[in-house]
Amino acid sequence: AEKLDLNLIRKDFPILDQQVNGSPLVYFDNAATTQKPQVVIDALNRYYTQDNANIHRGLHTLAERATTGYELTRTKLKDFLHAPSTDQIIFTSGTTAGINLVAQTYGRANFTAGDVILVSNLEHHSNIVPWQMIAQETGAEVQVIPVDELGVLDMVAYQSLLTDRVKLVAVNHVSNAIGTINPIKQMIDWAHRVGAKVLIDGAQSVAHFDIDVQALDLDFFVFSAHKLFGPTGVGVLYGKRELLETMPPYQGGGEMIKEVSFSGTTYNELPYKFEAGTPNIADVYAFGFALDYLASLPQNAVWEQEKALLDYATEQLSQIDGLRIVGQAHEKIAVVSFVIDGVHPQDIGVLLDKFGVAIRTGHHCAQPLMARYDLVGTCRASFAFYNTKEEIDLFVKALKRCLMMLS
Numbered sequence: 001a002e003k004l005d006l007n008l009i010r011k012d013f014p015i016l017d018q019q020v021n022g023s024p025l026v027y028f029d030n031a032a033t034t035q036k037p038q039v040v041i042d043a044l045n046r047y048y049t050q051d052n053a054n055i056h057r058g059l060h061t062l063a064e065r066a067t068t069g070y071e072l073t074r075t076k077l078k079d080f081l082h083a084p085s086t087d088q089i090i091f092t093s094g095t096t097a098g099i100n101l102v103a104q105t106y107g108r109a110n111f112t113a114g115d116v117i118l119v120s121n122l123e124h125h126s127n128i129v130p131w132q133m134i135a136q137e138t139g140a141e142v143q144v145i146p147v148d149e150l151g152v153l154d155m156v157a158y159q160s161l162l163t164d165r166v167k168l169v170a171v172n173h174v175s176n177a178i179g180t181i182n183p184i185k186q187m188i189d190w191a192h193r194v195g196a197k198v199l200i201d202g203a204q205s206v207a208h209f210d211i212d213v214q215a216l217d218l219d220f221f222v223f224s225a226h227k228l229f230g231p232t233g234v235g236v237l238y239g240k241r242e243l244l245e246t247m248p249p250y251q252g253g254g255e256m257i258k259e260v261s262f263s264g265t266t267y268n269e270l271p272y273k274f275e276a277g278t279p280n281i282a283d284v285y286a287f288g289f290a291l292d293y294l295a296s297l298p299q300n301a302v303w304e305q306e307k308a309l310l311d312y313a314t315e316q317l318s319q320i321d322g323l324r325i326v327g328q329a330h331e332k333i334a335v336v337s338f339v340i341d342g343v344h345p346q347d348i349g350v351l352l353d354k355f356g357v358a359i360r361t362g363h364h365c366a367q368p369l370m371a372r373y374d375l376v377g378t379c380r381a382s383f384a385f386y387n388t389k390e391e392i393d394l395f396v397k398a399l400k401r402c403l404m405m406l407s
């Protein structure tokens with residue numbers, strides 16, 4: 001199978017070539033945010049030096065160019081997600097904003113007392129708190145799909161929780177904290193059988209899978225550009241047309257209207273009904289170049305590289321005395337969460353940074369999951385295709401030195 005030329009690839013990510021505290025940077029925090037290829041950085045620079053103007057309204061050349069660039073990304077996303085139309089691609093500020101939008105519009109219009117919103121114990125706070133907020137407001141109830149010792153969702157429990165009271169199932173495709181890949185096709189099919197809609201939080205899966213929203217029969221799908229080698233402050237909400245059409249607007253203002261008068265206001269068509277105010281034009285424009293960059297890579301080689309990194313890191317870390325990997329699902333993305341007997345994750349994170357190694361420590365915005373495993377937090381190393389086995393060797397060597405210093 002085709003392999004990635006990592007020397008060439010890493011030249012596309014200038015940020016990776018730097019020293020941190022006297023050692024080469026080893027960036028293993030890609031689940032928090034990915035680094036950006038030069039083409040994205042160049043696109044941002046080009047937008048602000050040549051094309052910047054407000055969009056959709058101005059009739060002058062720069063406004064036309066800015067509008068074309070912004071809408072071109074929406075078209076690229078339609079293709080990327082295999083969506084039926086661009087109308088169903090809504091730009092938000094991120095995954096969190098997308099989930100809040102659905103909770104505050106679809107939720108408010110459809111949830112009533114006694115309804116159930118089903119989430120999982122693996123969820124990120126962004127896919128728990130918005131549902132708690134709308135549940136409080138509507139009298140609906142949030143119930144939780146349990147997870148087992150390995151970090152795998154309990155599908156038997158899921159089936160029994162799927163009563164006809166369930167109006168929405170909101171789960172992540174992949175856990176950010178421990179890397180578990182959930183069987184979302186099956187989960188969606190089962191939910192639809194009881195008449196429930198499904199929102200899939202794809203923040204940690206879009207970078208690792210080809211997502212076909214029609215084949216998955218997805219009702220809602222949300223993710224952030226910054227997890228997909230694009231800028232921060234840009235998110236995508238995909239929704240089924242018949243759902244988006246019936247949902248009231250999320251925020252009021254310019255762009256999302258047709259006619260405003262003090263005797264009444266009419267709203268714009270999809271997708272603009274959900275895009276009030278001047279959007280994050282430059283970052284949406286630059287995001288399109290991240291999508292082009294990814295499309296230029298041999299996708300299987302990318303996934304092979306990530307799998308090789310996961311397997312090698314797991315093998316190397318498993319040899320360290322007292323180290324326990326948290327989350328050992330058979331189906332995992334390239335994330336290794338671990339704890340070490342007698343050592344606080346925070347201390348490891350701080351010390352690793354002294355050796356130039358960037359990982360994330362703590363609860364990873366998944367406190368209910370940490371509580372499930374009776375942990376204050378974990379150390380999380382998360383890899384991208386531009387990381388190397390040599391970096392894993394540096395990481396393991398540094399980790400062993402940290403443990404010597406802490407012993």
Ligand SMILES: Cc1ncc(COP(=O)(O)O)c(CN[C@@H](CS)C(=O)O)c1O
Nearest residue numbers: 031032094095096124126176203224365
């Ligand atoms: C599964 C999942 N769901 C939602 C979010 C929120 O994405 P935003 O772009 O911040 O809105 C994230 C972001 N997880 C980062 C920051 S906490 C991590 O270090 O794991 C996520 O992983």
